[in-house]
Amino acid sequence: MSVLIYAEAQQGKVRKASIEAVSYGSKIASATAKSVHVVLMGSASSDEVARLAAFGAANIHHVASSGDVFDSGAAAHVMLKAAADTQASVLIFTHDYAGRSVAPVVAAKLNAALVSGVTSMPEMNGNTWVLSKNVFSGKASVKYKVETAVKVLSLMPNALAPEAQAAAGQVVDYSAALAGYVSKIKGTRKAIEHKGGVPLTEADLVVSAGRGMKGPENWHVIEELATSLGAATACSRPVADIGWRPHHEHVGQTGIAIRPNLYIAVGISGAIQHLAGVNQSKVIVVINKDGDAPFFKAADYGVVGDAMEVVPRLTEAINKFKAQHH
Numbered sequence: 001m002s003v004l005i006y007a008e009a010q011q012g013k014v015r016k017a018s019i020e021a022v023s024y025g026s027k028i029a030s031a032t033a034k035s036v037h038v039v040l041m042g043s044a045s046s047d048e049v050a051r052l053a054a055f056g057a058a059n060i061h062h063v064a065s066s067g068d069v070f071d072s073g074a075a076a077h078v079m080l081k082a083a084a085d086t087q088a089s090v091l092i093f094t095h096d097y098a099g100r101s102v103a104p105v106v107a108a109k110l111n112a113a114l115v116s117g118v119t120s121m122p123e124m125n126g127n128t129w130v131l132s133k134n135v136f137s138g139k140a141s142v143k144y145k146v147e148t149a150v151k152v153l154s155l156m157p158n159a160l161a162p163e164a165q166a167a168a169g170q171v172v173d174y175s176a177a178l179a180g181y182v183s184k185i186k187g188t189r190k191a192i193e194h195k196g197g198v199p200l201t202e203a204d205l206v207v208s209a210g211r212g213m214k215g216p217e218n219w220h221v222i223e224e225l226a227t228s229l230g231a232a233t234a235c236s237r238p239v240a241d242i243g244w245r246p247h248h249e250h251v252g253q254t255g256i257a258i259r260p261n262l263y264i265a266v267g268i269s270g271a272i273q274h275l276a277g278v279n280q281s282k283v284i285v286v287i288n289k290d291g292d293a294p295f296f297k298a299a300d301y302g303v304v305g306d307a308m309e310v311v312p313r314l315t316e317a318i319n320k321f322k323a324q325h326h
Contacts, residue, residue, distance in 0.1 A: 003029040004037045004088035006079055007052065008070070008098060009044035014051055016202040017094040021155050023162035024121075025092040026056025031124060036167065037061065037086045039078055039174065041070075046171075053169025055162050059086075061174035072101040079106050082174070083150075091152045096201065099154035112150035119159040122146075137253060137276035157201055158259040158280075200251065205231035206260045208251060208278075209239065212267020212288060212307055216244040221311045222266060228318040234258070236268050252277035267307045270295025287311065 005025040007018035022038055029036045038057040040049065043064045052060055063078055075098060083091060083106070091106060093099035095117040107114035115131045119141070123130040129146045131153065200206065207226040213219060226233045233249060240250040251258050253276035263281035267288060268274060275298055278284070286299040289306050296302045303310055 001089045002035045002037050002086040003032070003090045003092065004039065004079070004083055004086055005057070005092045006075070006094070006098065006102065007038050007040045007057075008094075009040060009042035009048060012043060012045055012048065014040070014044055014048045015094075017096060017155075017157040019051065019055055020157065020160060020162045021092050021094050022052050022057050023055040023165065024155050024160060025090070026165050026167070027121060027163070028090060028092075029056070030165075032090075034089070035059065035086070037082065037088065039063065039082050041075060041078065049171055050169060053167050054164055056165035056167050057169055058167040060169060060171045062171055063174050065175075070098060072098070072105070075102045076105040076109075078174070080109055083110065089150050091150070093152070093154040095154040095156045103152050103154050107152040110150045110152070111148070112152045113146045113148040114152045114154075115144050115146060116154045117156045118153050119156050121160075122153075134280065138280050156259070156280075158204075158261070200232050200234055200249070200256050200258055203232035203258070204261045205229050206234050206251075206258060206262070206281075207231045207264045207266070208234035208236070208268065209266040209307070210236035210268035211238050212269075213239075213244075214308075218308065219244070221308065221315075225264070225266075225311050225315045225318075228315045228322070229262075231262075231264075236271075236274055265295055265299075266311060268295055269293045270298060287314075 003025045005021050007022060008015050026036050035058060036056055037059045038052055040060055040062045049060060049062060061082055093103045103114055117133045118131045119134055120132045127147055129151060131144050131146060132141055134141050207222055209222045222233060234251045235245040235249045237250050237252055237254060239245050240247045252274040254273060255277060257277040259280040261282045263278050264285045270293055279298060283300045284298060285301045286295045287303045287307055287310050291304045
């Protein structure tokens with residue numbers, strides 16, 4: 001019996017969320033005395049593949065031929081074949097586009113229970129597992145009791161920090177006869193360029209801003225702070241709607257939901273729709289000249305002041321600190 005984990009590589013690198021899933025699955029395998037198998041979709045260097053082994057991937061089935069274009073039909077086919085080959089009783093996905101589109105198909109085919117967006121290790125009592133997840137945009141959490149022989153889970157990104165657990169990392173080129181399952185791709189177009197190459201959903205640090213910045217001409221202040229921190233940039237919906245920033249930077253209930261370790265919100269009032277997409281951040285810092293802004297109620301730290309005065313001074317202090325400690 002095994003724990004089977006779905007992982008992805010894009011542009012030659014294994015995704016951060018996949019590392020988290022491998023770490024999570026490896027800990028479950030250790031607790032249940034099962035072997036660990038990872039299906040890695042997409043081309044990746046040997047060094048990148050070795051990263052999976054550092055987090056517990058003892059057996060890595062690399063489907064390099066799948067390329068970087070995600071295909072849910074092919075991914076489901078590969079996972080079902082690998083589940084049969086490895087006698088998997090636990091299958092783990094990341095709770096992102098891939099997990100939401102592939103995990104339900106796999107669970108249905110295997111007659112397995114599916115719990116999506118889990119946020120903690122399962123409480124295990126034999127075949128009975130209890131799993132926690134957030135609901136209502138993070139305002140509440142629920143527990144699911146699962147008793148099926150095969151269990152399918154998807155892990156919420158950035159819910160649990162990956163822990164090193166070195167394994168042998170035996171790599172095999174995995175052939176799953178994809179010809180009949182891969183969609184015919186007529187062409188691709190890269191529409192989104194992420195700052196530093198890191199998608200917002202995988203960024204550990206995010207600096208976001210709203211209409212309090214007064215105009216796009218002032219956005220250099222936000223970008224300078226983000227650069228000093230090595231952070232990604234984001235924005236509120238009104239800012240994207242009026243064209244100050246591209247829509248792929250819009251975070252919130254109607255945009256991208258993120259869970260970074262640090263979220264700095266500058267000039268954002270904190271409407272409920274925005275909070276719903278960022279309230280799972282580990283630490284929230286709010287900078288706003290309106291001391292009554294709703295966002296302060298959700299903040300771990302707050303600064304009342306003009307962004308054009310506070311943010312440059314914060315950037316200066318960070319750069320000075322970095323210079324002194326290099």
